[in-house]
Amino acid sequence: LLNCPVHVLGGKEDRATTEQLIGWSKETLGSFSVDMMTGGHFFIHEHEARVIRTIKTHLEVHHRRHAQAATPAF
Structure with a gap:
């Protein structure tokens, strides 16, 4: 199993x-989410900006959570 969040686009x-x-969702121990967009199998071409924005947002959230968890408590 993956030990990271998985976000699926469809x-x-x-x-x-x-x-x-x-x-x-059965392939990860981390969080899981799905976004469905209009279009068929190649919807990413129709929604390129939205796909990139979605990936960027999810990576930023993961990075913030990981950075907070790695910060030592004093």
Whole structure:
């Protein structure tokens, strides 16, 4: 199992359903979330800016949490 958060992006019109994408939650010990966007399998091309923004936001949150956990308590 992965020891990190997993955030899955999916296309609402793709053959992979939300329920199938939620199956990725079984692959991590960390947090799990899903975002569904309009479009099919290649929705990332239609929503490139949103996809990048979503990834950036999730990485920033993970980084802040990791940095706080690594800060020694005095």
